[in-house]
Amino acid sequence: MKKFINDPSAVVTEALAGMAAAHPSLRVDLDQRVVYRARPKPDGRVALVSGGGSGHEPMHGGFVGTGMLDAACAGEVFTSPVPDQILAATKEVDRGAGVLHIVKNYTGDVMNFEMAAELAAADGIEVATVVTADDVAVQDSTYTAGRRGVGVTVLLEKIVGAAAESGADLESLTALARRVAEGGRSMGVALTSGTVPAAGQPTFDLPEDQMEVGIGIHGEPGRRREPLAPAHEIAQMLVEPILDDADFTQGDTIAFLNGMGATPEIELYLMYGEVAKILADQGITVARTLVGSYMTSLDMSGCSLTLLSADDELLRWWDAPVNTPGLRWGR
């Protein structure tokens, strides 16, 4: 294991300390492991809280700031945060207009946020929850844990964060969030496994000529192994299952090509070029694009594609100013 770390069990807290040192716009509670805005939003606005296991940076702590999240709870590496963290964050950011929890669909995340929401409700805070579940590699069914929440989470936090900044109420924000969650689909592929610091060795072995297709963001193996393929074929493997699952030919689409942590930008751009060609061939209008490593899986080499159906309202929120360490544009 070759990593810039000290003690494997202290990685999360030490990385949060570095974030705090780097970003005066953030306030980091190192005990509770919660990242807050240094300047909370005004009273009467709905607050957004997200969180999850660590190792996905910049998600979620890097998305705290004007136009996006109010707080992010950092769990152990690849382990969801505990209800105490989420409750503390929820109480801290509530401005009297309620709090929206943005949760990725993993059993642990869902349950820990659920317990925190129950506790917050008992404290008189109005909490609504949206769960993202956009990974088409997993078959959807009410009898299973369902699909994983992946790339659409980033887009949702941006879009709903902008709407929250404008003063929308909890009900309409929740409806907007559900609309985003339902309109997004993702698919990922890995060239190498990541290494969990506490484990000390790669989660799986992958030969030089193989890749994992249909991965999530926790260094887990995918749905199947395939021989390593040229970029244009991999692009096809990403786009096809998404289009098989949902129609993106009507209206506009936001395309998000995400790096898994160890993929250099030159390769991401090359992949995006291949994806863009296929999307154009399929008659899909890409209105906005995001290419970069925004939702990572430690030092895994790989990428995921997310497509999101976007009407004019969504695009307007997408274009609205955002000022976080991980995503920043506009005023």
Added chain:
Amino acid sequence: MKKFINDPSAVVTEALAGMAAAHPSLRVDLDQRVVYRARPKPDGRVALVSGGGSGHEPMHGGFVGTGMLDAACAGEVFTSPVPDQILAATKEVDRGAGVLHIVKNYTGDVMNFEMAAELAAADGIEVATVVTADDVAVQDSTYTAGRRGVGVTVLLEKIVGAAAESGADLESLTALARRVAEGGRSMGVALTSGTVPAAGQPTFDLPEDQMEVGIGIHGEPGRRREPLAPAHEIAQMLVEPILDDADFTQGDTIAFLNGMGATPEIELYLMYGEVAKILADQGITVARTLVGSYMTSLDMSGCSLTLLSADDELLRWWDAPVNTPGLRWGR
């Protein structure tokens, strides 16, 4: 070699095509391999041109946009661009007020830019050149190739880009650029070698328990090998030679911790936390911080630290709006 590529010899052009597809704010000349702003700056403003080998993304193409570069020339992977590209870019962006070439100190880069500048001058375009040479791992001497230009290049492009936007003339921009180049120092370390696509295998072998200290950004071996150390010791190895070389205790400092391409953000932040502690102990006032992978070395795992002495003017230009794919803040 596990990479998202098709033909190793087509990597640069295909990645540029992806960049063009992802960023409507850019115009990419795929024949000449030059990245331009889609909307050129107004007449009478000095234009900034940079460039170098590919494989360092987002540098330089990702820094084209308002408040930073006007054009970036992309060479083959780790090979400086040819004078034709630089000349074409220089002619294209000249708004009648002259063009500043920002060149990293490598024999090839310096000579190719020099030839282009001679040809541009012959065409009646006023060209000034600034060369960055901030890498303290290499001994400075007028009898050698001198130090490599590394991290300070990113800071310089931001700072001088902002000043150029404001309408400063070529002479004062050149003076400002020299001041930035002289005030910056960098030091880097690698945990793994990168792989040049055309070569197909890692440039050097590095055992699991070793690291290279004093690396540049071309996947080359460093000045020496050391046993792999905990993050706080590595931070010391980065800070010490910089402070041995220049004094940063007077006035403000901009600190830039850069990832080399395959280093995940959680590790970068952890490293920055260690660096920040040492800088504070040494009485250095970090006024601004940049943490991220802005000047990479393909898929190398590693990081570099750059410190830049900054007075109020430099900080003002640093804070000024910038809108490029790689660096974006303010209006």
Added chain:
Amino acid sequence: MPDAWDVPLLTEWLTGFRDAVDQAGEELTALDSAIGDADHGSNMRRGLAAAVAAVSQAPPADCGAFFKTVGMSLVSNVGGASGPLYGTLFLRMGTVAGTAGTLAIQLFGECLQAGLDGLVQRGKAQPGDKTMVDAMLPAVRAYDEVAADGGPMVSALTAAAQAAAQGRDGTTPMEAKKGRASYLGERSVGHQDPGATSMTLLFETAAKVFA
């Protein structure tokens, strides 16, 4: 020795479970590596260390308080799926136990049933989904059968532990429908469920307390 739980015996159970998980930690993580994310061992270790610390720092006054302290410690320190699941299990046992100083065979059976109900309500797993439910459900059934015949406790707990182990073994051929293993689809077949494995340790330790 009375045929009922009290706070000292519950404490013995908890520390015994902590020791068993400490010893099996590598195995639990290895099982979780194959079909999950390689942390079930470290999750349970972290949570049980906190639970043991909590009950020894402020010894609970009654059985209900004991279960609640354990449940809250697990919820607050584990995270992931097993934190809320084991946590809810103990919290619900605490609700039924209330201020009782001892739990005889009947009342303890009601506690177990409440815990199981809480676990299923929280996790929504069906039998056959390849989860800890596949160990706990048969365990509670087996306990109830012996309890209906009047005990003694050691027999009920021993029957429960055996049924749990059988249930655990039964998870191996299952295709997971809940938890992370479900993402693997058919690739999850042929691996024993880590949560069912730790759940079996819980019942085996309980039987030992009365043996």
Added chain:
Amino acid sequence: MPDAWDVPLLTEWLTGFRDAVDQAGEELTALDSAIGDADHGSNMRRGLAAAVAAVSQAPPADCGAFFKTVGMSLVSNVGGASGPLYGTLFLRMGTVAGTAGTLAIQLFGECLQAGLDGLVQRGKAQPGDKTMVDAMLPAVRAYDEVAADGGPMVSALTAAAQAAAQGRDGTTPMEAKKGRASYLGERSVGHQDPGATSMTLLFETAAKVFA
């Protein structure tokens, strides 16, 4: 056969050099891997392919035009350090050659000296800095000595090739002061310079044209 260069002979030299570099490409890149960035072979191959294409597409009218076409092709297609260096070398030879249809031993010597001057001016390397200068400088000196004695061309070029090879071998123990190898400091000692190696091929090929 006249004892002077003309455009067909220069073309033979160029294609011969292209072939030699093609064949030695792996070796040049391997040398550059050890103390540089592993691209000298591919850089030179790319540039010489373009130069050969350029002169065959539009055959130059005179020796000066020939050298300028080659020089421009190298400058425009190689990049890195070797592009401007080899490019400048040929461009300067072209300036001296001018509109001459043939280059006899004296004039060709002046061309070489101008090329060397251009190379040194561009790269600012001193003898002993472990660069291509360490092969070219002794080669030009050796050529001049034979030329001062009146030739013939083949003797002057053979002497030059031998001196280049000797200079190339002499780079191995040097510590690099210029180019990428200089970043390695003492780690550069014990490796032969790639640029001096390709430069030696240039002179060896020239000698073969008249052999």
